[in-house]
Amino acid sequence: MKWGVVTFPGSLDDRDMLYALRDVMEQDAQPLWHKDRDLRNVDCVVLPGGFSYGDYLRCGAMARFSPIMESVVNFARRGGLVLGVCNGFQILCEAHLLPGALTRNRSLAFICERLTVRVENVNTPFTCAAQNGELLRLPIKHGEGLYVAPRDELRRMEDRGQVLVRYVNQHGEPSDDANPNGSMNSIAGVANDRFNVFGLMPHPEHAVEPMLGGDGGLRIFRSIVQSLA
Amino acid sequence: MYITPKRGVLDPQGRAIEHSLKSLGFHNVGQVRMGKYIELDVAAQSAEEAAGEVGRMCEQLLANSVIEDYRLEVEGA
Numbered sequence: 444m445k446w447g448v449v450t451f452p453g454s455l456d457d458r459d460m461l462y463a464l465r466d467v468m469e470q471d472a473q474p475l476w477h478k479d480r481d482l483r484n485v486d487c488v489v490l491p492g493g494f495s496y497g498d499y500l501r502c503g504a505m506a507r508f509s510p511i512m513e514s515v516v517n518f519a520r521r522g523g524l525v526l527g528v529c530n531g532f533q534i535l536c537e538a539h540l541l542p543g544a545l546t547r548n549r550s551l552a553f554i555c556e557r558l559t560v561r562v563e564n565v566n567t568p569f570t571c572a573a574q575n576g577e578l579l580r581l582p583i584k585h586g587e588g589l590y591v592a593p594r595d596e597l598r599r600m601e602d603r604g605q606v607l608v609r610y611v612n613q614h615g616e617p618s619d620d621a622n623p624n625g626s627m628n629s630i631a632g633v634a635n636d637r638f639n640v641f642g643l644m645p646h647p648e649h650a651v652e653p654m655l656g657g658d659g660g661l662r663i664f665r666s667i668v669q670s671l672a
Numbered sequence: 673m674y675i676t677p678k679r680g681v682l683d684p685q686g687r688a689i690e691h692s693l694k695s696l697g698f699h700n701v702g703q704v705r706m707g708k709y710i711e712l713d714v715a716a717q718s719a720e721e722a723a724g725e726v727g728r729m730c731e732q733l734l735a736n737s738v739i740e741d742y743r744l745e746v747e748g749a
Contacts (some may be wrong), residue, residue, distance in 0.1 A: 500733070500734070501736055504733065504736070508733070529699065536738075537736065543738060544738040544739045545682050546681070546682070546739055547685060548684065549682060549684050550684070551684050551685065570710055582735055589682065589684075591681055591739055592738070625682060625684070644697070645727075655731070
C-alpha cells in the first residue's frame, strides 16, 4: 500500500512518521506538501504532529484551509483512510472530518510523557491488528489535548464505538489520575462514524522500536496495512 | 468580535485566573471565562452588511462553534 505524509509549515513529526513507515514498517511512504492538491494515489494520508501555521488562532484552524486539505477532505468523503496524530488530530477536528475539538490541557501545562492507552474497538482499519482491551504504551507531547464534544454527540460516539483509544491507569482502567489532560471520558483518540478517519493525541510514530522505549505504535500502522491487504 | 468558551466547556485558563483573584482577596469573583478579542476593518455599505460579513468569518474561521460562542460589535467609520 502507499502512504502520504503531509508537511505543513510548522509540522515537526513528518520526518519521524516517514521513518516509522519506511524504515521500520518497510512501506512505500512519500512526503506530501501543504500547497499540493495531488495526493498521488496514496491509500492512506497521514497528518503528523507539530504546530502547523504556528497554531495561531486555534490549533489546526489555519491548516484546515491549506490547498492539500481540500483534497484530503474529498479523499476522506470517498472513504479513503486518514490518520491524524496530535496536531493532525486537531486539524481533522477543525476540518470537521472528526467530531469534537481539542482545547487547552486542564493543567495549562505542556505535557511530555509516556502513558498507557487502552484499545476500545478493534473492528476498525486503525485497530484491527490489536486485541480488544489491549494496553499500548505511547508518548504524548502537547499543550492542547483536552478532548471536548457536546454531551449528546459524545453519547452517540460511545454507543457506536468511535472512541478507539482511552487513557488508562496501570490496571487498564480509566481514572482521573491517569487522564493527562482532562479529556472528556478519558478520550485519547476517536474515529468518524464511517471509521475511515482516525485522530489521536499520543504518537504511534515515536513508539516503533524497543530502543525508543517501546513499539506499541506499530499496532496502529500494522492495523492499517492489514485492513488494506 | 468577542470569542468566549461556551458555557459548560471546561475553561482552565478562566479557572486559573479565578483562583489567582481569590488568592488576592477578591472573594466575590466567580465563573471567570477567558476568550479572545479580534478587531478588524471591513468595507461595507451598512452596519448590517458588515455584521453579516463578520458573522460568516466567525462561522468559517474565527470561532469554533463546538467550543466557542461569539458576539459582534460594529462601529461606523
